[in-house]
Amino acid sequence: MIVRRALRDDWWKVLAYLAILAFNVIVVLRAYPTFEANLSQLMNLMPDFLSFVAAALLDAGEQRLQVFMGINHFFKGANMIGPAAAIILALGTVVREVEIGTIGLLLSRPISRTRILLSFAAVHLLELILPLTLVTVSLPLLADCLIDRQVELLPFLWANLHASAFIGMVYALSLLIAVLLNEQIKVAAVAGGVCIISFMLYFIDATRPFTLYRLSSLDVYVDIVKGGPLPLVEFSVCLGAGAACLAGAILVFREKDY
Amino acid sequence: MAEAVISTNDLAKRYGAVAALDGVSLELARGEIVGFVGPNGAGKSTFMKLLLGIARPSAGAARVLGLDMIRGSEAIRRRVGYLPGDLGLYRNLRAGAFLAFCLSFYRDAPRGRGAELARLFELPLEQKIKGYSTGMRQKLGLVQALAAGAELLILDEPTKGLDPTSQALFADLLAEEQAEGRSVLLSSHVLEEVERMCHRIEFLDRGRIIPPDVVAAVREDFRRVLSATFRAGREPDLAAIPNVQDVRREKDRFLLRIDGEIGPALAALARMDVDSLEFNRPDLQEIYHAVYLSRRRS
Numbered sequence: 001m002i003v004r005r006a007l008r009d010d011w012w013k014v015l016a017y018l019a020i021l022a023f024n025v026i027v028v029l030r031a032y033p034t035f036e037a038n039l040s041q042l043m044n045l046m047p048d049f050l051s052f053v054a055a056a057l058l059d060a061g062e063q064r065l066q067v068f069m070g071i072n073h074f075f076k077g078a079n080m081i082g083p084a085a086a087i088i089l090a091l092g093t094v095v096r097e098v099e100i101g102t103i104g105l106l107l108s109r110p111i112s113r114t115r116i117l118l119s120f121a122a123v124h125l126l127e128l129i130l131p132l133t134l135v136t137v138s139l140p141l142l143a144d145c146l147i148d149r150q151v152e153l154l155p156f157l158w159a160n161l162h163a164s165a166f167i168g169m170v171y172a173l174s175l176l177i178a179v180l181l182n183e184q185i186k187v188a189a190v191a192g193g194v195c196i197i198s199f200m201l202y203f204i205d206a207t208r209p210f211t212l213y214r215l216s217s218l219d220v221y222v223d224i225v226k227g228g229p230l231p232l233v234e235f236s237v238c239l240g241a242g243a244a245c246l247a248g249a250i251l252v253f254r255e256k257d258y
Numbered sequence: 259m260a261e262a263v264i265s266t267n268d269l270a271k272r273y274g275a276v277a278a279l280d281g282v283s284l285e286l287a288r289g290e291i292v293g294f295v296g297p298n299g300a301g302k303s304t305f306m307k308l309l310l311g312i313a314r315p316s317a318g319a320a321r322v323l324g325l326d327m328i329r330g331s332e333a334i335r336r337r338v339g340y341l342p343g344d345l346g347l348y349r350n351l352r353a354g355a356f357l358a359f360c361l362s363f364y365r366d367a368p369r370g371r372g373a374e375l376a377r378l379f380e381l382p383l384e385q386k387i388k389g390y391s392t393g394m395r396q397k398l399g400l401v402q403a404l405a406a407g408a409e410l411l412i413l414d415e416p417t418k419g420l421d422p423t424s425q426a427l428f429a430d431l432l433a434e435e436q437a438e439g440r441s442v443l444l445s446s447h448v449l450e451e452v453e454r455m456c457h458r459i460e461f462l463d464r465g466r467i468i469p470p471d472v473v474a475a476v477r478e479d480f481r482r483v484l485s486a487t488f489r490a491g492r493e494p495d496l497a498a499i500p501n502v503q504d505v506r507r508e509k510d511r512f513l514l515r516i517d518g519e520i521g522p523a524l525a526a527l528a529r530m531d532v533d534s535l536e537f538n539r540p541d542l543q544e545i546y547h548a549v550y551l552s553r554r555r556s
Contacts (some may be wrong), residue, residue: 001362005348101346105402107312110336187439240336257313 002119004109009092010127017234018086018131021077024133028072029146032065041122049203056222062227066151069139070225073156074163075218078132082167082197088192089124090174091184093117094253098182103258121175127162128171136160152227159224162231165238166216170195172245179249179256261290262321263308263441266450269318270465271304278304281318281464286443291436293456294445295490295546300462302445303343306412309443310340323410336364343445345396347387353398354383360402372405375431378454393419404431411435413444417451429455436495453542461549468549476548480540484514484523489531499526513538 035042039057046054053071061065096116097103106116136156143151174191181187194212201207208214215234224230260495264286271279279301286292299383307313309322311331320327322334329539357372376383379397387395400430403411411432416423424449432442433524446452452459459466496505496512502516516523520532527535540548 001359005351005359009350100348101342101344102348103346104307104312104342104344105340105346105360105399106334108310108338108340108342109360110332110365112332135418255314 002116003123006092006120006123007127010089010123012218013085013088013130014127017081017128018134020081021033021073021131024077024081024088025069025073025139025142026146029057029069029142032068032149035068036064042138052204053218056218060222060226065149066155066225067144067222069143069151070156070159070221071218073135073139074159074221074225075216077135078163078167079213079216080199082128082132082163083170084192086124086167086171087174087188087191087195087235088129090171091187093120093124093175095178095181095187096183099184108258114250115173117179117250117253118256121172124171125168128167131158132163132167155225158230159221162220162224162235163216164239165235169215169238169242170212171246172242172249175250176216176245176249179253261288261324263290264287264320264322264443264494265532266305266309266320267318268553269305269308269320270316271301271308271313272316272366274468277465279308279315282467284467286441288441289436290458291432291444291456291546292488293446293452294443294460294462295449295452295459295542296445296462297550299338299464300461301465303414304465305462306340306343306443306445309412310335310338327521335407336366338382339406339408339411339413341399341403341411341413341416343418347390347401349388352386352388353381356387356398357402359382361405364406364408367405368407371407372401374402375405377425378431387546393421393424396420397424400428404435404513406477409440411440411442411444415443415446416444417446422476433469435481440474449542449546459542463548463553468553473545473549475538480538480544480548482516482520483538484516484520484535485538486512486514486527486529486535487533488512489533494530499523 001003043054043058056071057064057067060236094103097106109112137153139156140151140153143149159178170191173188173194181190198212202211202217208217209226215238217234220231220234262285263385264284264301266284268283270277270281271445278299284292284300284305294305295303298529299551304313307531308315309327310321311327315327322330323337325334326412327334348359351359353376354373357376361367361372373383376398379401381394381397381401387398390398396417400413400416403413403416420428429451435442444452444456456465485496494512496502496514499514500522501518501520502514502523504515506515507515514523517550
C-alpha cells in the first residue's frame with residue numbers, strides 16, 4: 001500500500017521529469033544541424049570554463065552527434081534534472097510524513113521501519129530511472145525523425161546505467177538527509193545546496209576532483225558514448241556510496257523517536 | 259487475576275535533560291478500560307508512543323499483549339488499534355482510500371467494519387479529506403482505530419473536537435468493544451467522559467503516575483465535607499457541632515468540614531432543624547483540580 005500511495009502521489013512529478021528530459025533532448029537535437037554547421041565559430045565563443053566541452057565536441061570527429069547527444073542528455077540533462085527530481089522525491093518520504101503529522105499513524109501500523117523506507121526507496125528509484133531510460137531508448141528514434149541521422153543505442157544504454165547509479169546515489173544521500181532532519185525546507189536546502197555547489201565547483205579545474213559531479217563527469221559520458229567501457233571506479237563509488245547512504249538512512253530511521 | 263494486556267515496569271523516556279516519562283509502572287487487564295488524565299506535557303502521549311515503538315524508551319521495560327515492547331513491536335502493532343493525539347491525515351486522499359490504506363496493514367481487520375463505522379459516524383467516504391471539518395477528521399481517525407479489529411485500543415484524546423452525538427456514539431462503541439473482551443487505554447482532558455467510560459483512572463504528572471493513596475486521600479478529604487441546609491428562620495449554632503474544622507456558606511447551604519470522627523457531628527446535626535444533609539460527592543473535575551493544585555503548591 002505504501003508503494004501504491006507513493007505512485008499515486010508522484011505521478012505528476014514523474015511526468016514532469018520525463019517531459020523535461022525529453023524536451024531537453026528534442027530542443028538540442030533540432031538545433032544540432034545549425035550547431036554543426038557553425039561549430040568552429042561557436043567554439044570560439046565558448047567561455048573558458050566550458051573549453052573542455054568544446055574540446056570534447058571538436059575531438060569527436062564522426063561520432064560528434066553521438067557525443068553531442070551524450071553530453072546533452074546525460075551530462076546536462078540527467079546531471080541537473082535527475083538530482084533535482086531525486087531531492088524532490090526524497091522530500092516526499094519520512095520528512096513529509098513528519099510535517100503533515102502522519103508519521104505517528106504510519107509507524108503505528110504493523111510494518112517494520114526498514115520496510116517502510118525500502119518501499120519508498122524502491123518506488124522512487126524506479127520513478128527516477130524509468131523516465132531517464134525511456135528517453136535514452138528513444139534517442140536513436142528522435143535523431144532519425146528530427147534530423148534524419150543515425151546514432152548507436154548500446155553506448156547510450158551504458159551511459160544510462162551510469163547516470164542511473166549517480167542519480168540513485170544522490171537520491172540515497174537526500175533520503176539520509178530527509179531522515180536526519182524534520183523539515184522539508186531544511187532537507188531541500190542541504191541536499192540541493194550540496195548538489196548546486198558541487199555542480200558549480202565542477203567547472204573550476206582546481207576543485208573539480210573534489211566534487212560529486214566528478215563521478216558523473218563529461219569525460220565519463222564522452223568515453224562511454226564513444227563506445228568505451230563503463231568506468232568501473234566511478235560506477236562502483238556511485239553504487240557503494242548510494243548503498244551506504246541508504247543503509248545509513250535505514251539505521252537512523254529505525255532508531256529515531258517520533 | 260486477569261491476564262495483563264499492558265504491563266510496564268519503570269518505563270522512562272528522556273529528551274535530553276527533560277524527562278517526558280519518569281518511571282511509569284502500570285498494568286492493564288483484559289477487558290479493562292483505563293483512562294489517563296493529566297495536564298499537558300504530563301507524559302500521556304509519550305507513554306502511548308513507547309508502547310507502540312513510535313518512540314524508544316530510555317529505561318524500563320514493558321510487555322504488551324504478552325510480547326516484549328521492543329522485540330515484538332511489529333507483532334504488537336498488528337493487534338493494537340491506535341489513534342494518535344496529534345492526528346495528521348493525507349489530505350489529498352478520499353476518506354475511503356485513506357481508510358483502505360490504514361486497514362491494509364491488518365490481515366485480521368473485519369471486512370466492511372470500516373465502512374460500517376463510517377456510516378455510523380456519518381462520514382462521506384467518497385469525499386476528499388481536505389474537505390472534512392476538524393471533527394470529521396477526528397471521527398475518521400477513530401474509525402481507522404476501531405475498524406482494525408484489534409485486541410487493544412490505544413486512543414490519545416479520542417473525543418477531541420467531536421460533537422456531543424458523536425461523543426455518545428463513541429462511548430457506546432467503546433462499551434461494545436469492552437463487552438467483547440477488548441482492552442482500552444485512553445487519554446482525555448474531558449474528565450466527565452473519562453469518569454463515565456473508564457473502569458480505572460490514572461493521574462499523570464510530570465512523567466509520573468500520582469500514587470493511588472494521594473488521589474484516595476484527596477477523595478477522602480472531599481468526603482469529609484457535609485453539606486447541610488436548615489429550616490428557614492433558624493440560625494444554626496454550628497459552634498455546637500463537635501469536630502467541625504471549618505464552615506463555609508454558599509447561599510443557604512453550609513459546607514462543614516469534619517476533622518476526626520464523623521459520628522458525633524451527625525448526632526449533633528440530628529438534634530438541629532436540618533432540612534437536608536448530604537455527604538459531598540466530588541466529581542473527577544474537583545478531584546483533578548485538588549490533586550494537581552496540591553502538587554503545584556507542594
